Amino acid sequence: MTRTVVQRSLAELPDAVQAIVAFAPGPSLDVAEPQPIFERMLEEHPVLRWDNGVAFFKMADIVEAGRNPAIVSEMTQGFEGMGSREALIPLNVDGDRHRRYRKILDPLLAPRKMAVLEPGIRQLASKLIDGFINDGQVELHDAFAVPLPSQTFLQLFGLPIEDAEFLNGIKNQILKNAGATLEEHNALAVEAGDELKAYLEVKIAEREKEGAPRDDLLGACMSYVTDDGSRLTRDEIMNIAHLFVIAGLDTVTASLTCIIGWFARHPEERRQVMADPSLLPAAIEELMRFENPVLMGGPRFATADTEVNGVPVKAGDMVALCWTTADLDGDVFSDPLTVDLQRPENRHIAFAAGRHRCLGSHLARLELRVAIDELHRRLADYEITPGDEPHYNHAGVRAAEHLPLTFTRA
Template identity: 30%
Template sequence: MIGYGEWVTTAPSPQLFTQDFWDDPHPVYAAMREQAPVHRLQLPTGMEMWLVTRYADARTALGDPRLSKRVGATANAAALAPQISGPLTRHLLANDPPDHTRLRRLVAKAFTARRVEQLRDRVEQLSAALVDAMRAGDRADVIDDYAVQLPIQVICELLGIPQDDQAEFRRWTGVLVAGSVDRSGVPEAAAQFLAYLRGLIATKRADPADDLLSALIASTDQGDRLDEDELTSMVFLLLIAGHETTVNLIGNGMWTLLTRPEEHRRLLRDPSLIPSAVEEFLRLESPVETATFRVAMEPVTYGGVTIPAGGVVAISLLSADRDPARFPNPAEVDLGRPDNQHLAFGHGIHYCLGAPLARLEAQIAFRDLLAAFPTMRLAVPASELIWRPGVLIHGTTTLPVQLR
C-alpha cells in the first residue's frame, strides 16, 4: 500500500496534501508534469486515484467517454449511507449520457443566458452594498466581507432561498468540499443539507415563485421532468458550485493582484482589461483545483501511462493550466493573455453550466473593488495566508487587507 501523498515513481517523492502543499502547490505540480503525465496517489482518506497533470491529457480526459461520472466517483461517497448519497448524486456531474444529456437539457431550459443576464442589475446592487459596508473601516477581509457574500446572495436569490439560511449553506458546503481529506463531518453535513433541500422543494411545489427552483420544478421537455431525487441533487449542486467556485475566483484574483503590484496598477489604469484579467485569474489560480472524480470503465492511456479499468481518475485543472507546453511563461500574469483557453470551467459535456454567471459576478466584483479601493494592499505578509485544505477547491481561507 502506498502512503498518501506519495508519487508512484522511482524518483524521491515529496509529500502532497499537506498544508505546505496547499499553501503553494505549483512547484510540486511543475515537478510532477515534468516527470510523468499521470501519477498514482493515495488521498488521506485512503482512496487511491490517478492524477492527470498535463494540459493536453487533461483536456482529453475531461471529454473522454470512457471515464464515467456515474459510478460513485466522489470523494464523499464512501462516507455516506445510500439513503443520503443517492438523492445527492443524481445531478449533472454524477451522470453520463444519455441521463446527463436529459438532465442538462431540462436544467438548461430554466438556467438560461437570458435569466443570468437579467441578474446583472441585482448583482451590481449587491456588490455596491458590500463595498459600502467595507468603506466603514480601514481594514477588511476580502473573503468574509465580500467574496463569500456576493455569490451566496446571488445564488440564493436566484434559487429563491431565504437569506437567513445562507450561513448554514456556507458551513455545510465547507465541510463537503473538504471531504477528500477529512470526512469526519461529512455524514452530518450531508444529512442536514438533504433534509433542508427536501423541505425547501416541498415549499416551492406548494407555493411556486419567480425563481430558478420553481422553474426547475416546472421545467419539462416533451412531458419529461426532474424527479424528486434529481431535483434535490440539482439544487445541491447549484448551491455548492454556484458560490464555492466564485468565492475563490474573486479571492484568488485579488490575491494575485495584491501580490503583484505592477499588474495591480495596470488593471487600475485600464479597467477594460477586467474581462481578460478574470480569464487569467481562472487560469493562474483556478478556484477548482481538481475536477470531480471519474472512473475508468476500461483501460485508458494518457501520455503513455495506462490507467486500469476501475481506476479513479482525478484531473488537476490547477496543474494543467500552468503547463508550459500550452501556455508561454505560465507562472507569469498576463492580464491580456491571448488564446487563453484554460480548463478552469472544465471541457466537454460537463463544461460548467454556471460559467456565464461566475464571469458576470467576477467582472463586477473586480470593477467595484478596484474602483472603491485603488490603494488596497495586504494587511499581513503573503506568507502568513493559509490556503484551504482539500483536493477540489483552491483558495485562501482569509484575505485581510488595508483599504486605504
C-alpha cells in the same frame, strides 16, 4: 507512441500529490504561491500510476480523458461525493442521462439569462463595500467574498438569503471539514450532507403546497416538462439542489479571494487594470488560469480497458484529472509561470473541459467581473495589511479564507 508513466505507491507520494490522486485533503498546498509545486508535478510525473489508478497532469491528456466515453464520473466504487449518498446530478452521471440533465439545466444559466443579473450584483457589491469603505482596513473574505456570491446565488436559485450563514456552514463542513483521513472526511461530509437534504426537503415541500411555481431556478426545475411530457422527480430535484448549493456558494468566493489576493500582492499590474477597466475581463481569465482554484474535479472511473493518448487505463482504475496543472502546462501556455494579463490566447480549463464543464461559468464570470470592477471603482489602492498574512486553504477548492487588506478610498 509509448508514453512514460511514472509508477509510485501512494505512501511514496508527497502530500501535495496525494491530495490530487487520492483526494486526500492536507495542508501542503496552503501557500500563497503554489504554482511552482504544480510545475514540479508536471515535470516529475506528467502521467502517474499509483495503487488505485492513474492521474493525468497535462492539458492534452486531460482534454482527451474528458472525451473518452469509457472514463466516467459515475460513482462506481461506492464513493460519497460532496456529502451526498446518491450520485449528484449532473456531476456524477454520464451518457444519455447526463445529456438530458444538461439540456434542462444549461438554458437556466445561459449568458443571456445571467446578463440581466448585472445591475443587482453591482448594487449588492456597492452595498457591501459601503459597510467597510470608511475603515481603511477589511478582512475581505468575510466582508465581501462570501456574502456577494452567496446572496446572488440564493436569490437566483430561490432559497432565503437569511439562510446564507447556515448553508455556508454546511457547505464548509462538506468540503473543508477536519477529518484526518479520507474516510473520516467523507463521514463528516455525509453527516452535513444529510442536514442539507433535510433542509431542502422542507423548502421543496413548502413550494409543493403553493399552486404556481416560483420564478427562480428551483421553481424552473420543479415545473420543467420535457418534450415527452416527463418531469424531474422529487429525488432528482433534491439532488440537483444539493450540488447547486455547494457549487453556487463555494467556487466564486474562492476565485474572488485568489484573484484579489494576487492583485493585492502585485500593485503595478493592479494599477494598470484600475486605470483601464477594459483590461479586466482578460485579466480575470489569466488569473483564473494562474490561480485555478479547482485542483481536481471529482474522481473518474474507467468502465473498460482503454487508453488516453497512448497511456493504458485499466477497467476499474480511478482516473484523476488535475485541472490546475493543465493550466500551467508549457506545451499550451508560453511562459506559464508568468502572469500576462493580456495573454493573447488563453484557453484555460479552470471551468473544466469535456462533458462536465462548469454549468455556472457564465454566472461566475459575471460575478467576478462586476465584483472586482466595483471594488476597483471604490478603492484607490489596496495591499495585504502589513504584519498580517492571508491564509490559504486548498481543501476542495483553493481560497484565501483570511484576506486582510489595507486600502485608501477613491
